[in-house]
Amino acid sequence: MAGACPTGVGCGCSDDAAFGAALSAGMKVPNVESGMPANLDVSKHEMLTYTNAEYDFTIGYLRDWTVQGDILDTEVILSGPIVDGYMINANVITVELPAEMTTYEYAKAGREQFPEVWVIVDTFNGTISNGEPVSGHIITTTTGEGIEVKHRQACLVRNTTAYVIGFTAASSTFDAAESDYFVPMLQSFKYIEDVAGVEISITNPSEVLEGGKFTAIVTLDDSTDLSIFLFKLNYDPSVIALTEVEEGFDSATASSYTWLSWGDKGTRQIVAYSDTLGTLVNGSAELVRLEFDIVGRAGEQSVLDIQGIIGDSAMKQIETIWVDSEVTITPEE
Structure with missing residues (x-):
């Protein structure tokens, strides 16, 4: 279920990309025992592939992660280990744009919509493994339970559809989670049309x-x-x-x-x-x-x-x- 354009460019719709960040940052841990072991390294464990045929993308995730598709205006939520009382997670949201724009323009416009409680600590621009340009930012915020978390939001744009990939972990473990999970998952992202066959x-x-x-x-x-x-x-x-x-x-x-x-x-x-x-x-x-x-x-x-x-x-x-x-x-x- 694609969201509306969050950029404010030519429209006055809601911020679904910001919603995705809030969703990740606000994830509660109802049962700590439900998480998988925290000391996993992607390089040592098998990656599976989540495929969304409706929005034409795939993304990799660890076999032990939980997959929830088409929930709360989010195409998929991928939930991993619980570390320092917080469940490491990723999600993908698609957003329909009023006109074509670059990934940098989309990410920059999205940042202008962030609430003050989200502190932007870094921005980035580059490409992923298939050559697609990506832009985004890392923010910090605090959950209702008082846990400080970091959220990486990576934005890709194809034609008039934005793909917003969010990764969230407790600030105390974010660097390790980024290396072990987030970077390999982001690099695995592909548009289905890119795969001929x-x-x-x-x-x-x-x-x-x-x-x-x-x-x-x-x-x-x-x-x-x-x-x-x-x-x-x-x-x-x-x-x-x-x-x-x-x-x-x-x-x-x-x-x-x-x-x-x-x-x-x-x-x-x-x-x-x-x-x-x-x-x-x-x-x-x-x-x-x-x-x-x-x-x-x-x-x-x-x-x-x-x-x-x-x-x-x-x-x-x-x-x-x-x-x-x-x-x-x-x-x-």
Whole structure:
């Protein structure tokens, strides 16, 4: 849900980007035990990818982080470890602009809307790993619980849409959080259009009753001469349990492929490759069906994250966009 322009340039709308900063800075910690261990380093732990197909962006996050999509005018909230009584977090907000502007112009105009209690301690301009320009600032403020926090707000603009990525941590641990989490996450940000290739997505019901079951389907959208694919699925085994993996395609095509599947709780790796004289997959196809049982409690969520590689009959890699999903448990009626 894209917000309105916060810059005041040609419009009189609300400041959704500032709202994102306030949201991050005001995050409460209802249960300290719910956080993951604080001494994690991104370089030593697997990064997953959050994909937002509606607003065409992806961003990386740690597997142990919690993902909440489309909440409080925010496209996604990523919640990490609790350190010094404060939950390290990131969020992404999209803002529709009245006209095209540079990232610097947008960030500068946004700063002019900040309340006095937000103290700007630094500003920055540069590019991220894919060459996209980024501008922003770091502010300090104090939460209602008296915790001083720092918030980095990185702004990117494409056409007339601004993407505002916020990162927040207690001031006492901000430098470590920035190095371990925020910088790698910002560098991972991409527009989906930047990734040329076919799309492989996992789809499933967004909500399932407590104690129920559901099916997730991995589908391929419009490929040519697919000869081999392999991917890894990650999910939260405390929320959902994988009970069965079913081969995809139609029966004739599937029979000409060799299938392998293995994994532990929370992961599943699947490989399929065409026999020498087998039929190749062209166009769209259903690759795999995954059957799950709900083992968690109402209100809990799990991301279903897939990443992998596919190749054609010449054993050349096919560029691929991998689109994940999530499921939320709802109370039994």
